[in-house]
Amino acid sequence: MPAAVQFAELLAAVGIERGLIGPREVDRLWDRHLLNSAVVGERIPNGTRVIDIGSGAGLPGVPLSLARPDLDVTLLEPMARRVAWLEEVVKTLRLPATVVRGRAEEPSIKQQLAGADFVVARAVAPLDRLWGWSAPLLRHGGRLVALKGESAEVEVARDGGTVKRAGGSLPVVERCGIDVLETPTTIIVVERVGATGRAGGRGRRPGRTRKDRPQ
Template sequence: MLIPENEFSALFEKGKMTITPGQYAYFCEYAKMLVDWNEKINLTAITDPEGIALKHFYDSVYPFTLCEVPKGAKVIDVGTGAGFPSCPLKIMRDDISLTLLDSLNKRIKFLQELSQSCGLSAECIHSRAEDGGHNAALRESFDIACARAVAPMYVLCEYCLPFVKVGGAFTALKGSSGAEELGEAKEAIKRLGGKTEQVTEYTLPNGDGRTLIVVRKVSETPAKYPRAKAKIVK
């Protein structure tokens, strides 16, 4: 279900990351579960071993080597889907405390089994982002909120920044058009209490373009946010 250990380690070494045998074993289990569950529910269009290694695992972990992830950070992955990017990050950084939030209960069941099988100790929450952002137990209580390929940047900001405590960060993993999306989101970021801190463009080993955007939370998000999805889009 995954490429051989020496090839997997060599791939990660291209990003100056070191894989232990224990981490590789967890990634193998993750890949197997992803393919098996994908036959029952739609988790991913990428199911080949090379694609999983590069476009799911490497692509999830590498961006977090380009920005600060404090030791013991509380991280929430908003609209996590099959657990990307935070579950691969948790395999590499066992010190973080992880919360997974998704709107589809079938995916939450997958994530609960994944968490148990791969020792992630993640809290899995079935909720829409716009509802979770108003939950007092979750609102402004995380060091980092992250998201990958969930929605346009201006929408993502409203989904994610309400979860971040002042001083924390919203980390968005975007494609090659990330900087352009950021331009459309500047006003939303300011209104939600954020300030763009980092924009890093890079490429995967296969040449695909990516953009890492880090938005620092500098003030509390006004209570009316996040709004319903239809209002955000409008």
Template sequence: MNQPTDEPDDFETLAEAVAWAGLEVSSSQLEQLDAYRQLLWQWNENINLTRHTTLRKFAGRDLLDTFRLAEHLDRGDRVLDVGSGGGVPGLPLAIVRPDLTVSVCDSVGKKARVLEEMVGSLGLPITVYPARAEQVLEITTQGTLVARGVASLKKLLTWLKPHWDAFDQLLLIKGKAWVEERGEARHHGLLKDLDLRRIASYESPLVGESVLLRIAPRQAS
């Protein structure tokens, strides 16, 4: 297993970093991703949006997570990025999977306004909700909710418990602590009627193993 590293950023272009991370992307998508990265880093000077401010971290964390997530979304799905913050995975997901209908939400007003500015500058067909996911689900229906680094399983499932009629599945990007989080959620009865599966695991050259979890209502037998 690769050991997590925090090497200095020695890449001069995003193309180099993307190749290092083992990702394949078209030239037009690379251009859009780089435009998003530049906007994100510019805004980050005024409001805390990301700690991934090197090309190495942007490619090896943000883009790698987004690409692995994209592999498990059905064509044409309606996707809501919960607690989007600086826009990952929602904005890069909309760039690499233009067939998806992507929305993002964040309850912090300043962050939501920055998301709106970035979406407008990039010309992406993304709806930005300055609200919590629970509020968004009261007025919309979604196919898939996605989240990375927002909260523990216990907190997320508590928040979303009343709203499963408004979406089909929840896909979460997690680190190795997911096993303990699953145990905590089970202890509080939050997985009683839900099916949780680890649908993918992958190695990040920066943090080691990451996993992709799928949670959906348990099908009646």
């Protein structure tokens, strides 16, 4: 808990100075960002390897690592200034996490990080594009856990077929933190069940979307 408080203080000060979160997010750091991210650990078994794609300000990877130090968390981020921030946070909070600079779709990153048990992502891209980036990083049976808001059901209906053709299971919408949060975290879960293929669709590249969106 002290480390979580310290992370919140860093976000409220340095995070705003560096443009990682917006000033209006300070009053809802805990419920909309930290706890919103941490409760995803409910869906992740002990001792597994997790990659946070487009980690940005460190959401959801840092709260997840704080809540679940048993996990092997990699914070994947392409932008140099955000990588510097993440490295400072990991060092300051003494997190059992690794920071890697790069994009999920880069061949070198696929080779380096392939075989993960879980990929997590928050406010990165539409589901079809996100699955196309995530699938090559997952082992067979590994899962994508995408933190989504009100768009979850719409994205599943729109992109479910594309995801299945690209080696994923039928996407499922779930809720985390029902007994903890006033507004539970909405997630989409997809399991890698087949060979990966290229998923279509539109979306930003990992790390280009601001990480201060409420979920």
